[in-house]
Amino acid sequence: MEKLYEIQIDAEATFLKRLNRYLAEVELESGETELVHVHDPGRLKELLYPGNRVKLKKAKNTERKTKWDVISADADSEDVLVNSMYHRYISQEILKKPSLNPLGELEFIKAEVKYGSSRIDYLVEKSGEKIWIEVKGVSLSENGVAMFPDAPTTRGQRHLKELIEIKNKGDRAAVYFLILRASKTFRPRWETDPKFAELFYEAMDSGVEVYPILLEYKGGVVYYRHLVEVEKRSV
Secondary structure, three states: OOEEEEOOOOEEEEEEEEOOOEEEEEOOOOOEEEEEEEEOOOOOOOOOOOOEEEEEEEEEOOOOOHHHHHEEEEOOEEEEEEOOHHHHHHHHHHHHHHOOOOOOOOOEEEEEEOOOOOEEEEEEEEOOOEEEEEEEEEEEOOOOOOEEEEOOOOHHHHHHHHHHHHHHHHHHHHEEEEOOOOOOOEEEOOOOHHHHHHHHHHHHHHHOEEEEEEEEEOOEEEEEEEEOOOOOOOO
């Protein structure tokens, strides 16, 4: 494993309930009930449920409605990162390290690049080739199989369509799936979003590169482990 990124933890708490996509209640160790910010609109039902233990970080903005951010949640003796704000910082570290980056050494990296009516997470260059990269965080894993998405995602569908279009026009295109729980393989979760799953395999068939990267969050540090295999289409 190689260290990628540190995320400070300021407190632990017991999760009480999710009020909406971005707001939840927790009980601090002092017994106080606090509102906390959830920086991931996914369902996360297997992680954010009443009674589960979560880790928090204090918000820097003291005038904010919520004083805390949820950073991670317990799951099968793992500490699972659930704060999608950090996906950008983690992916940047991967892209900057040729020994870890599936694409190797890059000559140019630019984040949040406009494409059509969207923004693609990265535009990079390698040996004069342009490569467009989307990054997705994966916190759902069952029986060693990491899956995305955990809720229907029209945004995710649109990104795959755009990457297919980019590839067909002559540039390279890739998706980095940041797998945040122990897993042996990866597949799209067709049970949740069959359209995304269909587009996922269409993208692979079109030459869009797919890199499921297994990470581990332990002791406030995100570690890079290795790539995992993509399961073949089964539906």
